[in-house]
Amino acid sequence: xxxxxxxxxxxxxxxxxxxxxxxxxxxxxxxxxxxxxxxxxxxxxxxxxxxxxxxxxxxxxxxxxxxxxxxxxxxxxxxxxxxxxxxxxxxxxxxxxxxxxxxxxxxxxxxxxxxxxxxxxxxxxxxxxxxxxxxxxxxxxxxxxxxxxxxxxxxxxxxxxxxxxxxxxx
Numbered sequence: 001x002x003x004x005x006x007x008x009x010x011x012x013x014x015x016x017x018x019x020x021x022x023x024x025x026x027x028x029x030x031x032x033x034x035x036x037x038x039x040x041x042x043x044x045x046x047x048x049x050x051x052x053x054x055x056x057x058x059x060x061x062x063x064x065x066x067x068x069x070x071x072x073x074x075x076x077x078x079x080x081x082x083x084x085x086x087x088x089x090x091x092x093x094x095x096x097x098x099x100x101x102x103x104x105x106x107x108x109x110x111x112x113x114x115x116x117x118x119x120x121x122x123x124x125x126x127x128x129x130x131x132x133x134x135x136x137x138x139x140x141x142x143x144x145x146x147x148x149x150x151x152x153x154x155x156x157x158x159x160x161x162x163x164x165x166x167x168x169x170x
Contacts, residue, residue, distance in 0.1 A: 016126070042152070046144075053141065097124070
């Protein structure tokens with residue numbers, strides 16, 4: 001009985017670590033691409049930022065769905081938020097991390113002065129991945145807002161289509 005439980009916990013721990021490493025790798029890739037935005041030509045910058053924003057939003061959604069499937073806790077931040085968005089997101093994340101399940105103490109555990117197992121609903125690594133993805137999305141939203149304020153986001157990209165019949169001339 002105890003060996004099976006120990007093997008199950010070891011397998012769960014390995015799954016958690018693998019998930020965390022995948023999420024961390026994807027996050028590092030997004031941050032590297034954010035840093036590379038300074039090398040993108042000004043005309044292509046809005047498109048590059050928007051595509052990166054979509055990818056970060058997709059990664060955040062995958063993490064949220066993964067947490068929801070395992071724990072039934074939904075990090076769905078849709079709706080009207082009155083006040084500071086950062087505070088709202090931080091409160092929601094803190095509330096989710098504190099949520100836990102405690103198995104009732106058995107008679108044997110009580111007699112041997114063992115405490116019951118406490119299982120947190122959301123693992124620490126999953127919560128870290130979720131908060132990190134929210135920060136990445138917020139950062140890219142800020143970059144998009146800056147582009148909009150600079151007047152770059154509302155412009156149509158200057159793309160010329162070549163027509164093979166006119167030898168590449170418009």
